[in-house]
């Protein structure tokens with residue numbers, strides 16, 4: 501299948517207001533082909549962010565209306581400062597563990613060789629290993645798109661680093677257990693270019709279509725994306741995409757990291773399949789869910 505050429509990308513970033521038109525015209529000839537190519541996949545895919553969006557997920561995934569769903573709005577005044585979290589600090593070790601970046605049709609996703617990675621301390625019992633990271637984001641020049649919100653305020657994007665508990669054999673065994681997963685959330689704020697995210701954002705520009713993937717050829721440590729100050733909120737929640745398993749200990753970093761408008765634009769230049777064919781990927785976030793009496797703890 502023809503691709504967007506590498507040479508087009510800087511131009512398209514410069515004219516983001518027209519990017520939808522440009523991409524649609526580039527892809528107009530491909531639409532029918534794309535539709536037929538992906539028809540079988542679409543039949544299998546039973547959720548999206550459109551006609552089968554978050555407000556319908558409960559029809560196929562009843563846990564969507566469960567007692568520990570994510571994301572949530574974090575009300576900072578109600579977060580309970582817990583000294584135990586700072587007495588036993590969160591320890592994050594990743595190293596050069598990135599394998600490749602792919603377009604999943606819902607986000608970009610960085611595949612990880614988690615063998616040498618470790619996450620423990622803080623709210624966690626035992627050791628967790630990194631499995632992948634991805635993000636959720638909003639439209640061009642808008643300040644929403646994050647999944648968690650803070651006192652009702654949103655950010656333009658939110659990164660999720662997904663870890664699994666090594667008391668289980670692998671992530672597929674851990675994914676639906678109450679203590680199976682730990683996800684670190686990092687808010688992206690529009691600002692200066694983030695040098696630590698640049699190797700990944702540059703690769704995201706090369707995976708426009710669902711199923712595309714590229715190798716991460718240089719050494720890349722995902723901790724480069726974490727904020728320098730690692731204060732966080734933590735609570736018990738769920739996956740934010742179907743099957744929405746209630747298996748996640750959430751660790752949401754209080755301090756956002758700055759990324760540039762261009763770095764956000766690269767994410768939106770990825771394409772996904774809408775009811776009208778391929779289009780720009782954005783608004784791939786689930787809105788906040790009821791707290792259901794849960795307590796958010798704070799460092």
Ligand SMILES: [Zn+2]
Nearest residue numbers: 635636660740
């Ligand atoms: Zn996510």
